[in-house]
Amino acid sequence: MTPDMPARIFVTGTDTGIGKTLVSSLLVTGMEAEYWKPIQCGVEEITDREWVIRKTAIPEWRAYPEAYRLKHPLSPHAAARLEEMTIDLDSISIPPVSSSRPLIVEGAGGIMVPLNSHQYMVDLMKRLALPVLLVTSSRIGTINHTLLSLEILRLHGLEILGVVINGPRDCVNRDAIRDYGKVRILAEVEPMERIEPASLKQAFRQYFLKGN
Numbered sequence: 001m002t003p004d005m006p007a008r009i010f011v012t013g014t015d016t017g018i019g020k021t022l023v024s025s026l027l028v029t030g031m032e033a034e035y036w037k038p039i040q041c042g043v044e045e046i047t048d049r050e051w052v053i054r055k056t057a058i059p060e061w062r063a064y065p066e067a068y069r070l071k072h073p074l075s076p077h078a079a080a081r082l083e084e085m086t087i088d089l090d091s092i093s094i095p096p097v098s099s100s101r102p103l104i105v106e107g108a109g110g111i112m113v114p115l116n117s118h119q120y121m122v123d124l125m126k127r128l129a130l131p132v133l134l135v136t137s138s139r140i141g142t143i144n145h146t147l148l149s150l151e152i153l154r155l156h157g158l159e160i161l162g163v164v165i166n167g168p169r170d171c172v173n174r175d176a177i178r179d180y181g182k183v184r185i186l187a188e189v190e191p192m193e194r195i196e197p198a199s200l201k202q203a204f205r206q207y208f209l210k211g212n
């Protein structure tokens with residue numbers, strides 16, 4: 001097992017497109033983990049599951065099928081409504097893991113993304129009850145987004161594993177997130193030129209295993 005990393009992690013973010021799938025791919029590669037994205041909105045372009053399989057070169061069985069695959073690339077509540085269906089949290093459970101490998105679970109969008117008329121992504125996190133890793137940006141604006149996200153996670157009693165900051169290094173923003181957010185910075189992931197198994201493995205070692 002990777003030092004300091006629990007066997008199951010829920011990867012969320014301060015926004016959509018913030019780097020959750022990229023960070024999940026780093027963890028899948030580095031921890032030799034399995035991957036699961038319970039709710040996928042938008043299936044006409046490449047899905048996150050397909051992206052992870054392609055970029056990490058894991059066999060398909062190490063990436064579980066989604067619980068919900070919604071056609072439109074919208075917020076889950078809206079994507080489901082367009083298909084005249086409702087996301088039912090009670091129907092979403094951690095897949096029966098086929099091996100002793102760790103499991104990386106990726107959310108959709110951020111924490112307060114609505115899933116149906118009265119539940120949000122944070123309710124899915126509570127249901128799955130996994131330690132939460134928050135992916136944030138390094139750029140200006142991130143302090144506000146990150147502190148708001150941490151506040152909501154704490155309000156709901158979720159275990160916060162730490163923050164991964166994605167983007168060009170900014171030590172002022174990093175220190176503010178750490179100090180005001182009272183949170184561990186697990187890694188600062190810099191822009192990668194190539195995303196393929198070897199570079200993911202190297203980046204995991206560089207960013208997550210430093211000091212070990």
Ligand SMILES: Nc1ncnc2c1ncn2[C@@H]1O[C@H](COP(=O)(O)OP(=O)(O)OP(=O)(O)O)[C@@H](O)[C@H]1O
Nearest residue numbers: 013016017018019020021022108109189190191192
């Ligand atoms: N450190 C990085 N280096 C290079 N490319 C990156 C990095 N982080 C993110 N990207 C790229 O930015 C885009 C958005 O990242 P990603 O798909 O991981 O975001 P996301 O939070 O998973 O989005 P979604 O909410 O759609 O699931 C992708 O094309 C991804 O490959």
Ligand SMILES: [Mg+2]
Nearest residue numbers: 020021048106
């Ligand atoms: Mg993603």
